[in-house]
Every structure is written in C-alpha cells, then in structure tokens.
Amino acid sequence: xxxxxxxxxxxxxxxxxxxxxxxxxxxxxxxxxxxxxxxxxxxxxxxxxxxxxxxxxxxxxxxxxxxxxxxxxxxxxxxxxxxxxxxxxxxxxxxxxxxxxxxxxxxxxxxxxxxxxxxxxxxxxxxxxxxxxxxxxxxxxxxxxxxxxxxxxxxxxxxxxxxxxxxxxxxxxxxxxxxxxxxxxxxxxxxxxxxxxxxxxxxxxxxxxxxxxxxxxxxxxxxxxxxxxxxxxxxxxxxxxxxxxxxxxxxxxxxxxxxxxxxxxxxxxxxxxxxxxxxxxxxxxxxxx
Numbered sequence: 001x002x003x004x005x006x007x008x009x010x011x012x013x014x015x016x017x018x019x020x021x022x023x024x025x026x027x028x029x030x031x032x033x034x035x036x037x038x039x040x041x042x043x044x045x046x047x048x049x050x051x052x053x054x055x056x057x058x059x060x061x062x063x064x065x066x067x068x069x070x071x072x073x074x075x076x077x078x079x080x081x082x083x084x085x086x087x088x089x090x091x092x093x094x095x096x097x098x099x100x101x102x103x104x105x106x107x108x109x110x111x112x113x114x115x116x117x118x119x120x121x122x123x124x125x126x127x128x129x130x131x132x133x134x135x136x137x138x139x140x141x142x143x144x145x146x147x148x149x150x151x152x153x154x155x156x157x158x159x160x161x162x163x164x165x166x167x168x169x170x171x172x173x174x175x176x177x178x179x180x181x182x183x184x185x186x187x188x189x190x191x192x193x194x195x196x197x198x199x200x201x202x203x204x205x206x207x208x209x210x211x212x213x214x215x216x217x218x219x220x221x222x223x224x225x226x227x228x229x230x231x232x233x234x235x236x237x238x239x240x241x242x243x244x245x246x247x248x249x250x251x252x253x254x255x256x257x258x259x260x261x262x263x264x265x266x267x268x269x270x271x272x273x274x275x276x277x278x279x280x281x282x283x284x285x286x287x288x289x
Contacts (some may be wrong), residue, residue, distance in 0.1 A: 036143055079131050
C-alpha cells in the first residue's frame with residue numbers, strides 16, 4: 001500500500017510539473033496587475049509578481065536573483081509605478097526578447113497632483129506621473145482588454161479561453177463601476193483627504209476631490225501642512241486615509257489637528273473587486289454630509 005501510495009504521489013507531482021511547464025510564464029509589476037493577468041489568463045498562465053504584498057512600489061528595489069527570474073518571462077506587464085523607472089532599462093538590456101507591456105496605453109494620463117493638490121506649481125492634468133490607473137474600474141477594463149490581446153499574441157492556442165475569461169472579468173468590472181457610480185452620484189464634488197495621492201483616478205471617475213498630504217514621496221513643509229489642515233477643517237473632513245506601507249506620523253498629525261481618525265485603504269490589495277467595494281463604502285461614509 002505504501003508503494004502504491006508513493007507511486008500515485010510521484011505521478012501526481014510529475015503531472016503537476018508538466019502542467020506548470022506548459023503554462024505561459026509572464027510577470028506583473030504589482031499585485032493588482034498580477035490579479036488582472038490571472039483573471040484573463042486563467043490556468044494557462046503562470047504570473048510572477050515583482051513587488052509583493054507589504055512592499056511599496058515607490059521604494060522597492062528588486063534583487064539580482066529576482067531580476068534574473070523575471071527575465072525568464074515571455075512578457076512583463078507594467079503600469080508606470082516609480083520603481084520601474086530605475087530597473088526597467090537594465091531588464092530590457094539583459095533580456096531584449098522579453099515583451100514589456102505598458103498597460104497605461106489607451107488610458108488618459110493625469111498628473112500626480114492634478115486634483116486637489118496643496119502645493120504651488122502642481123503638475124497640470126494630463127501629466128504622466130500618476131500610475132494608479134487601476135483605481136478606476138473603467139481603466140481596468142481597458143487594461144484587461146490589452147492583457148487579453150497580448151496573451152493571445154503570445155499563446156494563440158489559448159485565444160478562446162482568454163476571450164471568455166476577459167468577458168467574465170469585464171462583466172464584474174462593469175457591475176462594480178455601476179455600483180460605485182450609484183453610491184457617489186449624490187456626493188459629487190465632495191473632498192476626501194489622503195496621505196499619499198493614490199486615488200486621483202478614482203476621484204476623477206466618481207466626481208470627488210482628492211486632497212493629499214504627501215506628493216511624489218515628499219512630506220509637506222510647514223506652510224503646506226498648515227494649508228492642508230485649514231482646508232480640511234473648512235471642509236469638515238473627519239477621516240485621513242492612509243496606506244499601511246507609509247509612515248503614519250504626518251497623517252496622524254493632520255488627523256489630530258482636525259479631530260479626525262486615520263483609516264487604512266489599500267490600492268494594492270489582491271482581491272480587486274472586493275477591495276474596491278470596501279474602498280467605495282468607506283470613502284462614501286467619510287464624505288457624506
């Protein structure tokens with residue numbers, strides 16, 4: 001019995017290894033993009049993520065071993081987060097045969113400071129610095145379409161599966177977008193306060209105003225911080241939204257000054273649909289008069 005049992009286990013392991021070897025190997029720069037590629041690719045793709053959970057795309061530095069592993073992928077799907085600028089040229093030089101797919105194509109660009117910025121000299125709308133395109137579900141529909149087309153080009157035999165997976169994912173995204181539109185329709189123009197400006201595309205999509213404390217990794221100076229506090233008080237803001245990977249000190253200082261509380265929101269969560277529903281709920285509760 002033991003020999004039969006071990007034989008079956010070895011056969012199962014061999015079958016699993018063979019199946020894994022047949023899957024299309026690709027990479028994604030951040031966790032949400034990994035989720036989108038997996039939703040469209042299904043069991044035909046093996047997706048490696050560069051910046052995993054609890055790491056910040058603003059400061060992450062891939063190790064040499066990780067760079068080598070990523071280089072074995074047929075394609076890398078990216079969105080323009082800060083760490084990409086530093087190491088993508090090296091990756092291109094080392095692995096010129098790997099496709100690097102920018103999922104911001106077909107999406108209108110916006111400046112990191114284009115909406116509700118507190119500093120003078122803010123980058124105008126249409127700039128190229130805000131990579132958080134995935135916080136707008138309508139943008140994710142375009143991204144998913146782009147992923148589908150690239151996977152079909154890399155793996156033509158999987159076209160039917162990729163198209164079916166894309167349609168199912170798009171249906172969920174359309175339902176999410178409709179839910180958020182209905183939730184925010186009566187709240188148009190309302191401001192919300194965030195530490196890091198990750199929600200500009202979300203604010204644009206649903207008619208809100210994002211006010212930020214930090215921009216492009218820079219803490220506000222005393223005068224800027226005072227302006228933020230005065231504006232938040234005037235608007236009656238009662239919540240400061242913060243990503244867990246950022247320092248809470250400035251957020252807590254502003255929250256204390258305006259009598260607000262700090263609430264965690266994560267634009268990098270793996271379960272995109274459920275996370276965006278939660279974000280929509282907590283932001284709507286925060287901005288409701």
